[in-house]
Amino acid sequence: xxxxxxxxxxxxxxxxxxxxxxxxxxxxxxxxxxxxxxxxxxxxxxxxxxxxxxxxxxxxxxxxxxxxxxxxxxxxxxxxxxxxxxxxxxxxxxxxxxxxxxxxxxxxxxxxxxxxxxxxxxxxxxxxxxxxxxxxxxxxxxxxxxxxxxxxxxxxxxxxxxxxxxxxxxxxxxxxxxxxxxxxxxxxxxxxxxxxxxxxxxxxxxxxxxxxxxxxxxxxxxxxxxxxxxxxxxxxxxxxxxxxxxxxxxxxxxxxxxxxxxxxxxxxxxxxxxxxxxxxxxxxxxxxxxxxxxxxxxxxxxxxxxxxxxxxxxxxxxxxxxxxxxxxxxxxxxxxxxxxxxxxxxxxxxxxxxxxxxxxxxxxxxxxxxxxxxxxxxxxxxxxxxxxxxxxxxxxxxxxxxxxxxxxxxxxxxxxxxxxxxxxxxxxxxxxxxxxxxxxxxxxxxxxxxxxxxxxxxxxxxxxxxxxxxxxxxxxxxxxxxxxxxxxxxxxxxxxxxxxxxxxxxxxxxxxxxxxxxxxxxxxxxxxxxxxxxxxxxxxxxxxxxxxxxxxxxxxxxxxxxxxxxxxxxxxxxxxxxxxxxxxxxxxxxxxxxxxxxxxxxxxxxxxxxxxxxxxxxxxxxxxxxxxxxxxxxxxxxxxxxxxxxxxxxxxxxxxxxxxxxxxxxxxxxxxx
Numbered sequence: 141x142x143x144x145x146x147x148x149x150x151x152x153x154x155x156x157x158x159x160x161x162x163x164x165x166x167x168x169x170x171x172x173x174x175x176x177x178x179x180x181x182x183x184x185x186x187x188x189x190x191x192x193x194x195x196x197x198x199x200x201x202x203x204x205x206x207x208x209x210x211x212x213x214x215x216x217x218x219x220x221x222x223x224x225x226x227x228x229x230x231x232x233x234x235x236x237x238x239x240x241x242x243x244x245x246x247x248x249x250x251x252x253x254x255x256x257x258x259x260x261x262x263x264x265x266x267x268x269x270x271x272x273x274x275x276x277x278x279x280x281x282x283x284x285x286x287x288x289x290x291x292x293x294x295x296x297x298x299x300x301x302x303x304x305x306x307x308x309x310x311x312x313x314x315x316x317x318x319x320x321x322x323x324x325x326x327x328x329x330x331x332x333x334x335x336x337x338x339x340x341x342x343x344x345x346x347x348x349x350x351x352x353x354x355x356x357x358x359x360x361x362x363x364x365x366x367x368x369x370x371x372x373x374x375x376x377x378x379x380x381x382x383x384x385x386x387x388x389x390x391x392x393x394x395x396x397x398x399x400x401x402x403x404x405x406x407x408x409x410x411x412x413x414x415x416x417x418x419x420x421x422x423x424x425x426x427x428x429x430x431x432x433x434x435x436x437x438x439x440x441x442x443x444x445x446x447x448x449x450x451x452x453x454x455x456x457x458x459x460x461x462x463x464x465x466x467x468x469x470x471x472x473x474x475x476x477x478x479x480x481x482x483x484x485x486x487x488x489x490x491x492x493x494x495x496x497x498x499x500x501x502x503x504x505x506x507x508x509x510x511x512x513x514x515x516x517x518x519x520x521x522x523x524x525x526x527x528x529x530x531x532x533x534x535x536x537x538x539x540x541x542x543x544x545x546x547x548x549x550x551x552x553x554x555x556x557x558x559x560x561x562x563x564x565x566x567x568x569x570x571x572x573x574x575x576x577x578x579x580x581x582x583x584x585x586x587x588x589x590x591x592x593x594x595x596x597x598x599x600x601x602x603x604x605x606x607x608x609x610x611x612x613x614x615x616x617x618x619x620x621x622x623x624x625x626x627x628x629x630x631x632x633x634x635x636x637x638x639x640x641x642x643x644x645x646x647x648x649x650x651x652x653x654x655x656x657x658x659x660x661x662x663x664x665x666x667x668x669x670x671x672x673x674x675x676x677x678x679x680x681x682x683x684x685x686x687x688x689x690x691x692x693x694x695x696x697x698x699x700x701x702x703x704x705x706x707x708x709x710x711x712x713x714x715x716x717x718x719x720x721x722x723x724x725x726x727x728x729x730x731x732x733x734x735x736x737x738x739x740x741x742x743x744x745x746x747x748x749x750x751x752x753x754x755x756x757x758x759x760x761x762x763x764x765x766x767x768x769x770x771x772x773x774x775x776x777x778x779x780x781x782x783x784x785x786x787x788x789x790x791x792x793x794x795x796x797x798x799x800x801x802x803x804x805x806x807x808x809x810x811x812x813x
Contacts, residue, residue, distance in 0.1 A: 351439025
């Protein structure tokens with residue numbers, strides 16, 4: 141399909157670090173996040189197991205109740221047979237005496253039959269204790285004939301509600317404890333994932349799709365909660381309900397000499413599992429695709445909203461809508477496929493269950509088994525139906541969770557962070573000089589060095605400027621100085637100590653940066669200036685803003701320093717953002733300053749304001765400046781001219797201009813423009 145000139149098929153792009161994990165490996169690692177809450181987990185699991193035990197009293201009362209009904213039916217049938225016999229012999233006086241005697245004999249036989257039924261009734265083991273307790277209170281649960289009417293009332297009005305309330309309380313504790321543990325484990329996992337991602341070096345951020353990373357951090361950990369609250373809850377409850385029900389069936393069949401019936405049940409029951417096994421593989425495949433494509437949705441939304449200025453500038457809203465619609469439909473396809481497969485499991489298990497129960501009833505009818513013997517076995521089978529159905533649905537959730545866990549662990553098992561020395565050198569001040577000693581660096585995805593055999597020194601209090609064309613290695617050198625990267629060969633040192641040996645926190649405190657693309661947080665102006673110097677007072681923030689030539693425009697804002705700057709500071713102009721960034725660096729007060737083309741995107745008037753602020757910032761600091769506009773670096777103590785990662789010229793402005801080399805030509809080109 142081609143619409144609005146858009147061609148091509150939407151495809152999920154796997155990240156370079158993605159890999160598959162087995163179910164055993166993935167689920168075993170879940171315990172790492174759950175063990176912190178093992179007490180609540182244990183309570184939840186035990187309550188789930190105990191919930192299954194509450195079914196036993198219900199199973200136990202079925203047969204006595206049915207036998208009581210059968211005894212009444214049999215008694216009524218005997219009474220109906222005696223009455224005509226008495227009326228047939230009533231005309232003669234002597235026959236009347238005989239009839240009276242026969243009637244008494246019939247009643248005695250009836251009473252004996254009822255007592256025999258009562259005697260043979262399979263009463264629950266707890267019933268005698270309840271009967272004894274009731275007798276102490278003057279309550280008779282059986283009449284002279286051994287009738288069970290009172291006991292049935294007791295069971296219905298007293299025992300059943302108590303067991304039902306106990307079951308309700310256990311189920312509540314089961315779900316609450318497991319859900320609580322799951323929610324806390326998800327919070328811990330998200331925290332760990334964000335901390336892990338922030339540790340990675342800048343090459344990682346240059347290679348990944350940030351929308352995909354956001355989806356993994358925010359969306360995928362929810363599957364941990366599903367594992368602990370839903371899957372574990374069902375695993376703690378359903379198998380034990382099945383075990384209790386089957387255990388009762390086995391006990392009942394053995395005690396009532398119904399082993400052939402038991403064999404029939406045991407042969408038919410495994411058929412419940414077949415649908416799950418048949419559909420499980422396909423469910424796993426499409427569950428993973430659904431998660432991957434769902435992350436594409438988040439990535440696309442993030443991309444559009446992040447680049448909204450470009451979208452509006454080029455009036456490409458319709459183009460983005462069409463692209464998003466394609467991505468949306470792409471996810472919908474896998475969602476519906478996984479949904480169809482998942483929905484097939486329940487009805488299939490249900491249909492097989494109904495057919496098996498029907499076949500069992502027909503078999504009992506053909507073999508002449510009584511209702512009081514059949515129903516006590518059917519009741520547990522009907523109870524089993526729900527947990528078996530729940531376990532069959534768990535297959536879908538298990539496969540979904542496995543796909544999410546694989547995406548989570550792929551990210552957590554990636555280690556591109558910069559190594560820290562076992563015993564790092566603590567450094568609170570910069571005293572002498574920075575040295576680049578034969579430094580070479582290449583990005584992981586590049587085929588040539590971004591910086592090749594670079595050597596120079598930056599003495600304390602001096603300014604070194606770097607110029608060159610795009611891709612010449614200027615920004616890479618600033619990244620090496622800030623230790624965003626480590627060189628493959630050579631070393632960068634501060635006061636004679638390799639940066640790789642310096643405590644990373646101390647190094648970052650010594651270095652401040654003002655970049656070309658100033659990114660602000662969606663917070664107030666004051667909090668953006670205070671960022672990194674969180675203990676600074678309001679007066680110190682204002683003083684830094686005045687030195688950065690930012691105070692006047694800040695107080696002219698509707699809310700002054702409390703003005704929220706919007707996403708990435710979009711509520712402010714480029715020059716205003718730059719001055720806030722300079723104020724932030726002034727407040728931090730670092731001895732080493734990196735300026736990465738800080739004025740290249742500004743108009744002339746704004747550039748003068750920013751340049752004046754920068755001069756105040758650079759006072760008494762060691763400065764490493766990258767610039768396109770050569771007018772901003774005329775007073776640098778040393779200028780390095782870069783080309784293809786190498787230093788091709790070095791010297792002061794006057795020295796380089798007099799050489800009539802690369803620097804001289806760059807100056808002439810800017811003068812002409």
